[in-house]
Amino acid sequence: MPLFRASGKYSRAKAQPERKGRRNKKWMWNCKKTDVDGCVLSLRRLCLLSLADNMKNVWVKDYADNYLDHYSFRHIMGPFNLLPSELVEDLMSLLCTRKQLSRAALHLLLVPQLRNLSLQKCPGLVTSALCSHIAARCQGLWSLDLSGAQQLPSKVLSETLHCIPNVRSLSLAGMPCDRYVIRTIAHRCRLLRHLDVSCCHFLSPAALLPLGGGAFSLLALDIGFGEQEGDPVAAAAYLLLSLPCLERVAMEGLLQACCLIHHREFSQTNEFADREGVPRLEDMWRVRKQRQGLDSCRQKSEAAAEEGLSWEGYGSENEEDTSRDEGPSCSQNQAEERRRRVLPQSGDECLILRLKEVKGLTFDSLYSLGKLCPDIYSISIKADHHEDTRGRCQGSLLAAGLQTWSGRLRSLSVQFPGPVVGLLSGLQVAGSSLVSLTLEGVKTSSHTPLLKVIEACPKLRNLFIFAEPPTTPQEEEDEEDQQDHRDLPRLPNLCSLTLKFSYDHIQTKPVMSWMSLKRVLKCLLTGSPLLEKLSLVSLPCPLNCILEDVLRAGNLDCLFGDSTGLAPMPLGQVEHVDLLRTDVQMVTVKSIMRQSKRLKFVNVSHCWQISQFEWLDCVLSSKVQVIWV
Structure with a gap:
């Protein structure tokens, strides 16, 4: 039986091509669903989208209507038990992004094969009942993120963590953690490699001491206050010495602890150690120093073995015989050189910590940190705008402190309530290797040297500047703004x-x-063809004319500059654009949409040149998500 009927042959003859056209259009419309530059979505992605579309009306509806509040299942045997862990995780992430992850959906997706579970975007779903399901069904979890779940009792959290001993990464930021949770982590989660307990205000620094001896990164900024004023520093020093593999850290009192260790001022922490029942820092420093010596000895032994040398050969008769064979002129010198390369050095060398990523620093003690931690590649610094007792400004302190990591630092974040020019000397010291730079709270003027900042950091992949606008208006554009770019x-x-x-x-x-900021923006937009995310918010200069010039210059370069047409165009790769509180016009926004096939999201809220009619017309005629209020 045919699926479609027609009353006559002409009607039928016309109907079939029309339906075929409609089917082709529908197919072509589906093909326009792309991830990147014209590439059709993968079958995996299409299946996930189909699952997400049917979750609410099929599986979730059936489970919520018939089982959710009537039964408690240890395991739910269903279609999701047959999916690999990666697909379940991707489906859960997709539902979170769409804000469709409900309690019923979570029950269905908590399958035994799940390895990574993040509920950071929906902390309201984290309850005692849900944690009991996690403990029963997902005992093989490797990563768990419950950040922001403030209503979960610490006892329930401890019981949950006790049931997932294989967890490697644990994020509990902003939760009501206490010392009992930390003890559970220390005794049960032996495979842990990352722990985030930042903003846990019920957690004192001393409560972190049971974590000593582990091998994981620790983020513990803005936690509860210690019983005494020196507790955060003493606790930080203890953890630095007791965690030999610590590479990522963020703690209160970290820099003071580094100064204390560097100058070996351990006596001021004896009262803290005796009160908490932990070894004194002087003894821990000695053990750590001895371990470093043994590690150095082993490394030199391995290096010697690669060169065909051995420990037993030194000082023996065989060595003397070999020396005599080499001749009287070089025997003693060569033997001594081999000893110098292989034998361990004296105990006077500094203790070296393995920290690589550090947050919560200040400008004052970067020197001590550099002596203890020469391998750091990521630093987050917060500074006050004042001069120290030696009369040097914070910018000079930053430049001197970053000298240790010059040519090696990859990420730098600075909160600085002063002019950008005060940070320029530090950026010129460390900027050559930076791939990420964040400047927060800085003040600007019409003479702020942003071009020099760009010139000092040629390898940047991420640039974030949150600034105060100039207080004095710039009446006329600088003459150099008219020069060739x-x-x-x-x-x-x-x-x-x-x-x-x-x-x-x-x-x-x-x-x-x-007004001279326009020159900087043209420089950034035309000289960054790989730009994927662009956010220009409340700019103190006209933006629409800049974007028009950039788009026009890109089209001209494509027509006359490169005959192959393969040269990357400005804004040709951009996917996410924020232009809030700027003078951008809708015609320019549409030009950006035509320029970039990858564009998915545009936010033009509070742009006074755009009307509601223009916004509605753009929303109806484009598949790009456009936000305007």
Whole structure:
């Protein structure tokens, strides 16, 4: 029996091509669902999208109506038990992104093969009942993130952690953790490699002491206060010495602890050690130093073995015989050189910590940190704008402190309530190797040297600047703004750019007080063809004309500069665009949409040049998500 009927032959003849056309259009529309530049979505992604679309109306509805509040299952045998762990995790992430992850959906997706579970985006779903399901069904978890679940009792959290001993990564930031939770982690989670207990205000620094002896990274910023003033420093020093494999750390009192260890001022922590029942820091330093010596000895022994040398050969008759054979002129010198390369050095060498990523620092003690931790590649610093007792400003302290890691530092984040020019000397010291730079709270003026910042950091992939706009308006554009832009510094590897300026909520639009910023923006947008995320918020200069010039220059370069048409175009790879509180116009936004086939999201909220009619027209005619209020 045919699926479709027609009343006559002409009707039928016309109907079939029309339906075929409709089917082709529908197929072509589905093919337009792409991840990147014209590539059709993979079968895996399409299946996940189909599952997500049917979760609410099929599986979740049936389970919620018939079982959710009536029964408690240790395991639910269903279609999701047959899926690999990676597919279940991707489906859960997709539901979180769509804000469709419900209690019933979670019950269905808590399968035994699950390895990674993150509920950070929906902490309201984390309850005692849900944790009992996690403990019963997902005992093989490797990663668990419950950050922000403030209503979960610490007793329930301890019981849950006791049932997942294989966990490697654990994020409990902002939760009501206490010393009992830490003890459970220390005694039960022996495979742990990452722990985040930041913003756990019921957790004192001394409560972290049971973690000593582990081999994981620790983030514990803004936790509860210690019983005495020196407790955070003493606890930080204890953990630095007792965690030999610690590479990532963020703790209160970290820099003071590094100074204490560097200068061996352990006596001031004896009272803390005796009160908490832990070994004194002087003894721990001696043990750690001895271990470092043994490790150094082993490394030199391995290096000697590679060169055909051995420990037993030194000082023996065989060595003397070999020396005599080498001749009287070089025998003693060569034997001594071999001893120097292989035998361990004296005990006077400094203790070296293995830290690589450190947060929560200040400018004051970067020197001591550099002596203890020469291998750091990521630093987060918070500074106050004042001069120290030696009369040097914070910028000079930063430059001197970063000298240790010059050419090796990859990520730098600075909170600095002063002018950008104060940080320039430090950026010139460490900027050559930076791939990520964050400047927060900085002040700007019409003479702020942003171009010099760009020139000092040529390898940047991520640039984030949150700044105060200039207080004095710039009446006229600088003459150099009219010059050729081809000789300006470029960031060819830049993937993410954020320039965000604070603004007065009373004002409809920001004050256009920094006209020479246009030159910097043209430099960044034309010189960063790999840009994927662009966020320009409340700019104190016109933006629409800049974007028009960048798009026009890209089209001209494509037509006349490269005959192959393979040259990357400005904004051609961008996927996410935020242009809040700027003078951008909808016609320019549409030009960006045409320029980038990858574009998925545009936020033009509070852009006073865009009307509601233009926004609705763009929403209806484009598959890009456009936000406007």
